[in-house]
Amino acid sequence: MAxxxxxxxxxxxxxxxxxxxxxxxxxxxxxxxxxxxxxxxxIQGGAPSAWTLSVKQVHGTDAxxxxxxxxxxxxxxxxxxxxxxNQPGVMVAVRTADCVPILMYDPxxxxxxxxxxxxxxxxxxxxxxxxxxxxxQFGSNPKQVRLSIGPSAGMCCYEVDEPVLERVRQGVPSxxxxxxxxxxxxxxxxxxGLIKEQALAHGVTPLTITTVNLCTICHEALFFSYRREGxxxxxxxxxxGLPPKRR
Numbered sequence: 722m723a724x725x726x727x728x729x730x731x732x733x734x735x736x737x738x739x740x741x742x743x744x745x746x747x748x749x750x751x752x753x754x755x756x757x758x759x760x761x762x763x764i765q766g767g768a769p770s771a772w773t774l775s776v777k778q779v780h781g782t783d784a785x786x787x788x789x790x791x792x793x794x795x796x797x798x799x800x801x802x803x804x805x806x807n808q809p810g811v812m813v814a815v816r817t818a819d820c821v822p823i824l825m826y827d828p829x830x831x832x833x834x835x836x837x838x839x840x841x842x843x844x845x846x847x848x849x850x851x852x853x854x855x856x857x858q859f860g861s862n863p864k865q866v867r868l869s870i871g872p873s874a875g876m877c878c879y880e881v882d883e884p885v886l887e888r889v890r891q892g893v894p895s896x897x898x899x900x901x902x903x904x905x906x907x908x909x910x911x912x913x914g915l916i917k918e919q920a921l922a923h924g925v926t927p928l929t930i931t932t933v934n935l936c937t938i939c940h941e942a943l944f945f946s947y948r949r950e951g952x953x954x955x956x957x958x959x960x961x962g963l964p965p966k967r968r
Contacts, residue, residue, distance in 0.1 A: 726745070726746050726748040726749035726752060726765065727743035727744065727745050727746065727749050727765060727766045728743065728744040728745075728746065728871070728872070728933060728935075729742060729743050729744075729766075730742070730744075730869050730931050730933065732931050733824070733826070733867055733868075733869035733931040734824075734826050734828075734867060734869070734961070739828070739831075739963060739964060740826050740828070740833060740961065740962070740963055740964070741766060741767045741768065741771070741812065741960075741961070741962055741963075741964060742766070742824050742826070742833075742869070742960065742961040742962075743765070743766030743767075743959065743960060744822060744824075744869075744871040744872055744933060744957070744959045745766075745957040745958040745959055745960075746943050746944060746957060747942075747943065747944055747945050747955055747957065749765060749766075749957070749958060750945070750955050750956065750957055750958055751955070752765070753765065753958070755773060755775050755814065755958055756775075757775060757776060757777050758774075758775075758776050758777065758796050758797040758798050759774075759795075759796060759797075760772040760773065760774045760791040760792070760793065760795050760811075761773055761793075762793075764812070764814075764958075764960070766812075766960060767812045767960065767962055768810070768964050768965050770810060770965050771810050771811065771812050771962055771964070771965055772791040772792075772810060772811050772812065773812040773813075773814050773960055773962070774787065774791060774797065774804065774811065774812070774813055774814060775814040775815065775816060775958065775960075776797050776799070776800070776801050776804065777798075777799070777800045777801075778800065778801070778802050778815065778816065778837045779800035779801075779802060780802065780839055780841045780842055781800065781801075781802050781841075781842065781845070781847075782802060782803070782842055782845040782846060782847040782850050783800075783801050783802065783803070784801060784802075784803035784804065784805050784834070784850070784851055784854055785797065785799070785801040785803070785804050785805070786805045786806070786854070786858065787804065787805065787806040787808060787811055787813065788806070788807060788808065789808065790808055790810070790811070791808075791810075791811055802815070802836065802837045802838070802842050802847055803834055803835070803836045803837070803847060803850075803851045803854075804834065804835050804836075805832065805833070805834040805851065805854060805855065805858075806832070806833060806834075806962065806963075807830070807831055807832040807833075807859060807963070808963065809963045809964060809965050809966045810962070810963070810964070810965030810966065811962050811963070812960040812961060812962030813833065813834065813835040813960060813961060813962060814835055814958050814959065814960035815835045815836060815837040815958075815959055815960075816837065816956035816957065816958055816959075817837055817871070817872075817873065817937075817956060817957055817959065818937065818944070818945040818946055818947045818953060818954075818955065818956045818957065819839075819873060819874040819879070819937050819938065819946050819947050819948050820837055820838060820839035820842075820873060820874075820912075821836075821837075821838045821839070821843070821870060821871065821873040821912050821913060821916055822835070822836070822837060822870075822871035822872070822873070822957070822959035823835070823836040823838060823848060823868060823869070823870055823871065823916060824836075824868070824869045824871070824959065824960075824961040825851065825852070825855070825866055825867065825868055825961075826866070826867045826961060827855060827859065827861040827865055827866045827867075828865070828867070829861070829862070829865045830855075830859045830860055830861050830865075831963060832855055832859045832861060833961045833962060833963060834851050834855065834961070835959060835960055835961050836848060836851055838912070838916060839912075840881065840885055840888075840889065840910065840912065841888075843893075843912060843915050843916060843919070844888055844889055844891075844892035844893060845892070846892075846919065848916055848919045848920055848923070849919055849920075849922070849923045852866060852920070852923045852924070852925070853923075862924075863920075863923055863924030863925050864924055864925070864926055864929075865929075866925055866929065867929045867930075867931075868917075868920050868925055868929065868930045868931070869930075869931045869932070869933070870913050870916055870917065870930070870931070870932040870933065871933050871959050872933050872935040872936070872937050872940075872943075872944055872957070873912055873913060873936070873937055874912060874936060874937055874938050874946070874948060875911075875913070875934075875935075875936030875937075875938065875939065876899075876901065876909050876910065876911035876912075876913075876914070877909075877936055877938075877939065878909075878936055878938035878939060878948065879909060879910050879911075879912060879938070879948070880903070880907055880908070880909055880910075881907070881908055881909075881910045882906060882907060883906035883907075885910070886900065886906070886908050886910075889910065889915075893915060893918075893919075895918050895922075898914065898918060899911040899912075899914040899915040899918060913932055913934075917930055917932070937949075937957075944957060945957060
């Protein structure tokens, strides 16, 4: 972290495995302006010629599949919380400020995904749905898909009330593993743990899941946090992509 404003996870994926990835920090966000739905080149973490795309996020479970090359004139004006691509030179990105950024990589079929998951998206099954999409459209086997779960609100700080807790109980069969009950209808929710449980239930193997165990609420110097700051002062950018083809 001394020489860069992004976090990478070598155990998940590196350039030797033909993929670029990063989890951003608040410093990285302030250095790079990435407009919603507008591809941009030159974002730290990817090759200089790579296009990085971030879109409007709506706390849903729909995915945008980018299956062609991008240019500066492209515009993506809808709302999606997962982005998938098999295109060299395209990095798909999500923005978070307590929600969970998840990066997926299938080295066998050459496809990547970036996912934004708050409690709504997690309960709605955005991770299993994206894995199913990779399987249906690209032939991915969940056992071959690698996952990295990035910095987000940790169970140490992420308190939810009874209405949220009830939605978690209804939508997550193993909710008892990721909830720590408190007093007066309050509970602590382990969002990272919930994402991991869902990935494992969909066939991803434990050895291909990595987790950045940093809480965005705890680490004020590193991350923006809606819970800590009470408003959206900024969001971190996390992205993954296949390197551009060599000419």
